Amino acid sequence: MNPYIMFLLISNLALGTIITASSYHWFLAWIGLEMNTLAVIPLLAKQHHPRATEASTKYFIIQATASSIILFSSIFNAWHTGVWDITQLTAYPAPTLLTLALALKLGLAPLHFWLPEVMQGTNMTTALIIATSQKLPPMILLFMTSHQLPSSTLLIMAVISTLIGGWSGLNQTQLRKLMAFSSVGHLGWMAAISTISKNLLFLTLMIYLLMTLSFFITIINSTTKTTKDLGMMWNTSPTLSTTTMLTLLTLGGLPPMLGFLPKWLILQELITYQLTPTATFLAITSLLSLMFYMRLTFTTTLTISPSTTNTTMKWRFKPTKLINPTPIIIIMFFLIPITPLIYS
Template identity: 40%
Template sequence: AWYTGEWTISCMQSTTPTLILTTALMIKLAIAPFHLWLPDVIQGLDLMTCMILLTWQKLAPMALLIQIEPELNPMLLTIFGTLSVILGGWGGLNQPQIRKIMAFSSTAHLGWMIVVLVLFPQLTILNLVLYLGMTAAMFLMILNLSSTNINKMATSWTKNSSLMPMMMIVLMSLGGLPPTSGFLPKWLILEELVKHNMILIASVMAVSALLSLFFYLRLAYTTSLTTPPTLQNSKLFWQTYKPNNKMTPVMVIFSTMLLPILPTLLNLL
């Protein structure tokens, strides 16, 4: 408004307000290197509030970024996005707290969206929708189990043993392994980067995605592939444990089984 004389963000004529607005939105989205506030804030919140902060609260900043996409600096977004993928994966490697792991996971996923925003905005929207579904599914399962760290998660199979395989599949989807839904956006983003001759950036992001995949695999191994020692009575918890969230199966299906309808999704883009 100071430069243009009107309250609009669609046609900014100076780089200064664009840079300030971009930086503010990067801080709001917890994009690296402005991401350090998110894990500590997430750790102090309850699980439902964490889910809202990592899903619903991403919509408004991403909507603003998509609106001002023609004004954005592609090089700046590429740097922010690549840093987010690297630091988001790196930060979650040694975390025992699931909420902090999901916070760093959010930073890494948003890095993929930011990199491709200027190149293919529709792909950013697709990635955002899938990210929201996968994160919501993960938090709904954590809410059902009331687990906040890896040690509690390891013994949660006594509460709901059928939920553990579903959680492993959702974690694989978050990591981007085929044939889950999470493989779709990473594949398309890497393809788009290669089309624009950004092979080095695509290679760095693909390798950095392995960092995130490591802590997803660690969670999956702890929850589904091991059976920690428990008391005999605790093995009967599942008979009386009654989860009350009916949205969990819907979100799990959404976050894991969209790959077969890939041609339809591509036509919509």
């Protein structure tokens, strides 16, 4: 793709997020969402491959449908209240419609069906954009309207998301699909806490973005696409294999890694608000996600490494050198002592 066109698309991607984050009027927020969607579709379709065309078409239809529901809920609310302010969404059923639309945009279960297929149909860099920056505009709207959304609907979606995100990821060998179900599981934790604590929602989102960015940069550097390729990472770079292990343990939420921190705080907050059954179910379903993260960790560091191999795998080719993920992983560990400042 032409560098100037790429620069224009990435700029529109960022501009759409900024417009949505800084808007107070529903129409401006909708414009930001549409700019964000239209900027990412050429990135999805740039491969000129049937799978990429299918992924971009699915993404466009889903995002356009969700944006239409958001616009309809805001018009319905303005019709009854005369107010276009984002924080004044009070007319029933506008909050419920907005919750469903945001869940469709984010990929919350049971409206997650498009996310694994879209991420599998594109390359790793675009999959990274879908898993990270494309979550920001709908998450910003969720952050601003969380005090008015139906908490019972969000809690049901959270429970289903953590269950499906963990269960469906168990039989995946493609890393893009696996990270899609990982995203569904992490979004379930964010949905569970969204109506209770905005600070904790923000903290969980930031840690999720750091963890996902770190893992995607690692597999882009090593040109890894499947779990079988992870076993050959040691031959490419032992350091990269070790940092990948740390990143996977962080994604799984094992203590004392940073990924354990938001889950622990969310469970504590849910129990404080007398939601012990929900907290128990979230904790149990997180073990499913931990299972496939531990399987990836085993494949990465304990299957073949540190011995050499005579098989002619793709590790013999020069890997793509993009960004060293080690600084991002170091930043994740430095965030642990300052967590009380972020959470308070």
